[in-house]
Amino acid sequence: MNAAIDVLQSTHQHINRDRLWQSLMDLAKLGATVKGGVCRLALTDLDRQARDIFVRWCEEAGCTVSIDAVGNIFARRPGRNPNLPPVMTGSHIDTQPTGGKFDGCFGVLAGVEVLRTLNDLGVETEAPLEVVVWTNEEGSRFAPCMMGSGVFAEKFTLEETLTKVDAEGVTVGEALNAIGYAGPRKVSGHAVGAYFEAHIEQGPILEDERKTIGVVMGALGQKWFDLKLRGVEAHAGPTPMHLRKDALVGASVIVGAVNRAALGHQPHACGTVGCLQAYPGSRNVIPGEVRMTLDFRHLEPARLDSMIAEVREVIETTCEEHGLTFELTPTADFPPLYFDKGCVEAVRGAAQGLGLSHMDIVSGAGHDAIFLAELGPAGMSSCLAKAVSATTKSKTPHPMIWPPGVRCCCGRCWRRRMRLPAVNWRLEDQRIAGFGSAHRRVGAAEGCDLLLFTY
Amino acid sequence: MNAAIDVLQSTHQHINRDRLWQSLMDLAKLGATVKGGVCRLALTDLDRQARDIFVRWCEEAGCTVSIDAVGNIFARRPGRNPNLPPVMTGSHIDTQPTGGKFDGCFGVLAGVEVLRTLNDLGVETEAPLEVVVWTNEEGSRFAPCMMGSGVFAEKFTLEETLTKVDAEGVTVGEALNAIGYAGPRKVSGHAVGAYFEAHIEQGPILEDERKTIGVVMGALGQKWFDLKLRGVEAHAGPTPMHLRKDALVGASVIVGAVNRAALGHQPHACGTVGCLQAYPGSRNVIPGEVRMTLDFRHLEPARLDSMIAEVREVIETTCEEHGLTFELTPTADFPPLYFDKGCVEAVRGAAQGLGLSHMDIVSGAGHDAIFLAELGPAGMSSCLAKAVSATTKSKTPHPMIWPPGVRCCCGRCWRRRMRLPAVNWRLEDQRIAGFGSAHRRVGAAEGCDLLLFTY
Structure with missing residues (x-):
C-alpha cells in the first residue's frame, strides 16, 4: 500500500x-x-x-x-x-x-x-x-x-x-x-x-x-410500503372528540414512529414518509382516510426488519386505539x-x-x-x-x-x-x-x- | 311550566x-x-x-x-x-x-x-x-x-x-x-x-x-388557520436522519398537538386538521413542505384562545427542533x-x-x-x-x-x-x-x- x-x-x-x-x-x-x-x-x-x-x-x-x-x-x-x-x-x-x-x-x-x-x-x-x-x-x-x-x-x-x-x-x-x-x-x-x-x-x-x-x-437495503388508514369521515364541528375515528390523527402517530425507528437503528438507518394525503381533504371534515408511503433503508437486513416490525406494532396499536383499519402493502424490496x-x-x-x-x-x-x-x-x-x-x-x-x-x-x-x-x-x-x-x-x-x- | x-x-x-x-x-x-x-x-x-x-x-x-x-x-x-x-x-x-x-x-x-x-x-x-x-x-x-x-x-x-x-x-x-x-x-x-x-x-x-x-x-366559536411548514426537500436515501429538515415529521407533531389541545378543553372543544398535504409528494423524497389546515372550536372564547396558544407553542418548539420555518395564517373567525x-x-x-x-x-x-x-x-x-x-x-x-x-x-x-x-x-x-x-x-x-x- x-x-x-x-x-x-x-x-x-x-x-x-x-x-x-x-x-x-x-x-x-x-x-x-x-x-x-x-x-x-x-x-x-x-x-x-x-x-x-x-x-x-x-x-x-x-x-x-x-x-x-x-x-x-x-x-x-x-x-x-x-x-x-x-x-x-x-x-x-x-x-x-x-x-x-x-x-x-x-x-x-x-x-x-x-x-x-x-x-x-x-x-x-x-x-x-x-x-x-x-x-x-x-x-x-x-x-x-x-x-x-x-x-x-x-x-x-x-x-x-x-x-x-x-x-x-x-x-x-x-x-x-x-x-x-x-x-x-x-x-x-x-x-x-x-x-x-x-x-x-x-x-x-x-x-x-x-x-x-x-x-x-x-x-442500503430498501423496503417500501403503501399504507392506507381508514377511519370515519365526519363533520369537524358536530362530531365530539371522543366519538371520532380520525385517520389523520392515527397517521401522525405513524409518521413519528417511522422517524423514531430510523433514529433508533443508527448508523445507516433511514425512515421516510414521503407521501401523505388526507381524504376528503376539506378543512372542516375529519379525515376518514389517509394514504401514505413508508420507506425503510438499512445496510443490515436484520435491522431493516426490526425497524419495520417496530413501526408495524405502532400501526396496530394506533389503529386499535383510534378505531381505524389499515392495509399495509409492500411495494419494493431491495436487499442490501x-x-x-x-x-x-x-x-x-x-x-x-x-x-x-x-x-x-x-x-x-x-x-x-x-x-x-x-x-x-x-x-x-x-x-x-x-x-x-x-x-x-x-x-x-x-x-x-x-x-x-x-x-x-x-x-x-x-x-x-x-x-x-x-x-x-x-x-x-x-x-x-x-x-x-x-x-x-x-x-x-x-x-x-x-x-x-x-x- | x-x-x-x-x-x-x-x-x-x-x-x-x-x-x-x-x-x-x-x-x-x-x-x-x-x-x-x-x-x-x-x-x-x-x-x-x-x-x-x-x-x-x-x-x-x-x-x-x-x-x-x-x-x-x-x-x-x-x-x-x-x-x-x-x-x-x-x-x-x-x-x-x-x-x-x-x-x-x-x-x-x-x-x-x-x-x-x-x-x-x-x-x-x-x-x-x-x-x-x-x-x-x-x-x-x-x-x-x-x-x-x-x-x-x-x-x-x-x-x-x-x-x-x-x-x-x-x-x-x-x-x-x-x-x-x-x-x-x-x-x-x-x-x-x-x-x-x-x-x-x-x-x-x-x-x-x-x-x-x-x-x-x-x-361553537370557530377559528381556522392555514399552516405552512417549510423544511428542506432531499433524497430519502442519501440524507441521514440527523441532517434532515423533514416538514412532515414536524407536521405530524402538530396534528397530535391539535388533537391533544381539544381533548384537554372538554366539553365542547373540537380541534381538527382536515387537510394535510406533503410536498413534493414522492415516496423517496423527504417532504420539504407541508400545507395543512387547523380548525379550532369552543363555546368559550377564552378556552378557544387557550387551545390555539397551546398549539402555537408546539408549532414554535417543533419548528425550532426540526429546523423548519412556518407561516400561520388565520382564515376564519366566528365568535361563539x-x-x-x-x-x-x-x-x-x-x-x-x-x-x-x-x-x-x-x-x-x-x-x-x-x-x-x-x-x-x-x-x-x-x-x-x-x-x-x-x-x-x-x-x-x-x-x-x-x-x-x-x-x-x-x-x-x-x-x-x-x-x-x-x-x-x-x-x-x-x-x-x-x-x-x-x-x-x-x-x-x-x-x-x-x-x-x-x-
Whole structure:
C-alpha cells in the first residue's frame, strides 16, 4: 500500500478540467430550464440529441460505439488484450423533470474525459475501456428506474421492459424506435471486467463531515410500503372528540414512529414518509382516510426488519386505539448490497494515495452500479460536489464542482484493473471554502427547489 | 311550566307523516345520484326546479311568496295581526356534491308541513308565519357558505356577494338571473319575530346518548388557520436522519398537538386538521413542505384562545427542533353564539311536554340560524335522525327518519310565539331500535361516504 501511494504521489498527471467542464455545460444546454437546471426525460428527442453528442464525442475519441436493444450505449476504447473483459464506467444522461446539470452526466462525462486524457497521454491500457450510457436511470417517464442497467443485469426482461408505457401510453419500445436508439446489440451476457461509477454526492454527508471523497462501501437495503388508514369521515364541528375515528390523527402517530425507528437503528438507518394525503381533504371534515408511503433503508437486513416490525406494532396499536383499519402493502424490496472489496479498496487507496480527505459511506439511493455489481466487481466513488441546481435563486453564477472522483478512478483503482502505470490526473482549483454557508443560504431561500447533492 | 305541559299533553294533534315523507322524497328526485344521495348545487337549474316546487307547494298552501335580491324565498301565511313581525322557520335546499336527502330540506319541508297542518286544522295564528329557503347555505359552488342568510343579516354586502364567482367564473348575480331567482324584494331590514330551524343531527351525539331531541344552546366559536411548514426537500436515501429538515415529521407533531389541545378543553372543544398535504409528494423524497389546515372550536372564547396558544407553542418548539420555518395564517373567525334563552327554553319545554328524551347540545357547525340570531330571538331543535346518505351500500332500502323536531316546533315553542292554542302534532312510528348497530354497520362498510348526521 505504501509503495502504491509513493508511486501515485510521484507520478500524477492532470486531466483537462476546462474540457470536462465544457462538456458538462454543452450537454446541459439540451433541456436547459429557465432556472438553470435540466429537464431531459428518458427517450425524448432531447435525450436523443444528448445521446447523439455522446456518440460523436466518443467516436471523435477513437471509440467504437454500439447500442443494445434497450438503448444502452457502449463506447469502447480498445486495450492491448482484446480478450480481456472491459473495465467499464458510466452512468446516465436522462434527468428528472426538475433535474440538475450533473446527476448522471458527471459519471458519463468523467468517463469521456478519461478517454480523452488517455489519448492525450498516448496510454494504451491492457484491458479495453468502455464508457456506458444506461437508458432511463431516473424512471420519471417510464417505470421502473435503472431500466437499462436492470435489463443488462437481467433483473428485468427485455420483452416486458419494452412494453412499459409513459403517461401518454407510449411504450419504451416505441420511444426507442422513435429516437433511433433501439440498437442491434444483445442486452445481456456481456462480460464485465470491472465497473466503476463516479457520482457527485446527492446527500449532505461529505459536506457535513468536510471530506472530499466518499468511499462507497455498499448500498442500503430498501423496503417500501403503501399504507392506507381508514377511519370515519365526519363533520369537524358536530362530531365530539371522543366519538371520532380520525385517520389523520392515527397517521401522525405513524409518521413519528417511522422517524423514531430510523433514529433508533443508527448508523445507516433511514425512515421516510414521503407521501401523505388526507381524504376528503376539506378543512372542516375529519379525515376518514389517509394514504401514505413508508420507506425503510438499512445496510443490515436484520435491522431493516426490526425497524419495520417496530413501526408495524405502532400501526396496530394506533389503529386499535383510534378505531381505524389499515392495509399495509409492500411495494419494493431491495436487499442490501456490498460492493466488491477489491473495488472498494481501490477507491480508498486512490483517495489515500492522492492525499484527499475521505470517508467510508453507504449509498442510500439506487444506482446503475448496484445492478452492475451482480455481473462483476463494481465500485463507486462519491465526490464532494456542491452545484446549485435548477430552481435556486443563488447569485452564484457558475456552479461549483469538484470532480476528484475522476481523479480517484483514474488513479489507483483503474490503474490496477487496467494494468495502467501509476498515473494520476489532478484537478486544480478545489473551491471548498464557503460551502456550508452557501448551503444554508440556498436551503432557506424562498422558492429554492433542490440543492444538487451527491448520490 | 307544568300547566303548559298539561295543556300540551292533553291536546296533541298529528302532522301528516306520510305527506312530509313524500315531500322529502319528491324534492330528493332533483339531482338524485345513483347511490341514493342528492347533488343539487346552489343556483343551478336543479336548484331552480327545487325552488319552483317549494314555491308551488307554498302557494298551494295559500301563502304569498316573495323573493329577495339574493334569491332567498319567503312563503308567508298571514296571521290575525299583520303588524306583528313573522315567526320564521326554514333552512336551505342546495346540497353538497355528495349531499344527502335531508340536510337543509328537512328544515324547509318541516316548515311546509306545518303550513299544511295549520290549514288542515283551520288554525289561524296571531303572528304571520314565514317559511324561508336561504340561498347557498352549503357554499360548495360559491363561497362563502350561509350566503343568503348572511346577506339577510348584513354580515355580507349584497353588492360584493353578487360578484362572487364559481369555478367557471359565473357570478352569483349571473346565476340568479339565469334561474330567474334574482327577486325584487330588499334583502335586509326585515323584522323577525322569532326564527326556529329544525335540523336532523349531523353529529353522533344524540345517537351516542340515546336521546331523541337536542336542545341547541348555541354554536361553537370557530377559528381556522392555514399552516405552512417549510423544511428542506432531499433524497430519502442519501440524507441521514440527523441532517434532515423533514416538514412532515414536524407536521405530524402538530396534528397530535391539535388533537391533544381539544381533548384537554372538554366539553365542547373540537380541534381538527382536515387537510394535510406533503410536498413534493414522492415516496423517496423527504417532504420539504407541508400545507395543512387547523380548525379550532369552543363555546368559550377564552378556552378557544387557550387551545390555539397551546398549539402555537408546539408549532414554535417543533419548528425550532426540526429546523423548519412556518407561516400561520388565520382564515376564519366566528365568535361563539348563545341562542335566545326564551327560544331555547321553548324547545326544551316542548320536548319535556311531549315526553321526549332530550339533552342540551351545542351546534358545532354553521347554520343559517346563527346569522338569524342577530336579528331576533332564534333557536334550533336538533332531532335524532339516522338516514343513510348518498354513497352508502347499506341494504336498508328506505332511509329512516324521525322528525320529532317538527313536533317540538309545532308544539310549545311555536305555540307560545304564535299565540297558538296548545296544539301538538305527533309523528307515529318512531323506529329507534336497531339504530346503533346500523351506524356501526354503515360506518365500517367499504365505500360508504357519510352517514347523514345532525343538525
